[in-house]
Amino acid sequence: MKKEERRIRAELVLSNFGQVVTLSGHSSEPCIHPSEDSLSVIQNSDSKRIVIASSEGRICYIGRESDIRQYVDTSSAIEIDCKQSLVTPGFVDSHTHAIFAGSREEELELKVKGVPYLEILKHGGGILKTVSQTRKASDEEIIEQTRRRLSRMLASGTTTFEVKSGYGLCVETETRLLEILSYLREVKGFDIESTLLSAHAIPEEYKNRRREYIKEVVKETIEIASKRRLATFCDVFLEKGVFEPEEAREILNFSTEKGLLPKVHADEFSDHGGSEFAARMNVVSADHLLYASRNGLEALARRKIPCVLLPGTSLSSFVGLYANARELFDLGGVVALGTDLSPNSWIESMQFVISLACYGMRMTPAECLVAATVNSAHAIRRADDVGSLEVGKSLDAIVFDLENYREIPYRISSDCIKKVIKRGKVVIDRDLGTRSAGNHYS
Ligand SMILES: [Zn+2]
Secondary structure, three states: OOHHHHOEEOOEEEEOOOEEEOOOOOOOOOOOOOOHHHHOEEEOEOOEOEEEEEEOOEEEEEEEHHHHHHHEEOOOOEEEEOOOOEEEEOEEEOOOOOOOOOOOOOHHHHHHHOOOHHHHHHOOOHHHHHHHHHHHOOHHHHHHHHHHHHHHHHHOOEEEEEEEOOOOOOHHHHHHHHHHHHHHHHOOOOOEEEEEEEEOOOOHHHOOOHHHHHHHHHHHHHHHHHHOOOOOEEEEEEOOOOEOHHHHHHHHHHHHHOOOEEEEEEOOOOOOOHHHHHHHHOOOEEEEOOOOOHHHHHHHHHOOOEEEEOHHHHHHOOOOOOOOHHHHHHOOOEEEEOOOOEOOEOOOOHHHHHHHHHHHHOOOHHHHHHHHOHHHHHHOOOOOOOOOOOOOOEOOEEEEOOOOOOHHHHOOOOOOEEEEEEOOEEEEEOOOOEOOOOOOOO
16 A cells, blocks of 8 residues: 555645644643733744644644645645635534524614613513513524524634524523524534523523522433534523522523533623532533622633633623633633624624623733633533644634734724634635645645
């Protein structure tokens, strides 16, 4: 057998980039105190032309262009000429409520006028409206509306999504939402991690029967999700007037027994001990944390629990306050970012969230990029597979119409993406840099 026949056969080769941010070295442990050094930036130059190749969707080579043919058979590979652009890993959005029906744009005027959320809720708006629209919608309607949202998110660079249920609030619809997420993953190819969030709110029909809701709906859905493997995580909205710490503990202990990993919405509207609770429960991630105490943040940092910060919600809810990212970094915490896309806060773009993190929470461009990729992957236990560009991992990448990573937060709300690559396939292509198979490497 000739030597080259044993080489790995590449399907895609990315070449001629200006700068590539690999974020390598953080797959087993999240990145604490991110700096430019944490990004593993490769600046291409004529003397050191680096290429990235993938085989069966996984990265099989990162190295000098001049050496690739020793290791990899590129004769049938598609070559992407990145034309001296910036390349980063695809974004990981570790907190979304992206599955629901309808919308609530009519509430925006009320929010602008300062009408309190509880007032909106009293008049049948807020979450209750989305629950009613979602329950009434057919599977096809929910699939189509969610698919379009996920497609727009993908087009703005998100290659892996965490999506929570939580707009059904009854066994039937919560299960239906998780089934639809499985369909969107298995049939439509979106890389989704599903989270069961039946403990999102207490629906009208259980208003004065909290105990019954937890037993008849939350626990029942956990049982179904566990038996049918419909979700990886179970989340609870721990907040004054929503779910109390004792209730959250009962729900998360039950879900852990059933094999669903715990997450928590903590200290979003008030300091309700959510961050301390999250640390004690050793959750997979603690999210929001706007009003978290220093003690709570310290406890999370000590346990290296990813803290998913969601600056988009601060903006869309007019709260005028962001989570204290700087304090978290000082304490050695693990900071991740998500959109928190929901009918209340319709933000699909991680590029926009990165800008907000920078301008709103004073996170540096390097901290933002770590938080939106590899640390976000840790927040959904996927860092072995996505979040950085390393041999063995999925080739999920963004080719920007930019030269260096600092421009991502700097260019507020400019969509500067040329291509998005998921599992070694170009899924979004806005320029004509793709050459036909093998013409360069054969
Ligand atoms: Zn949320």
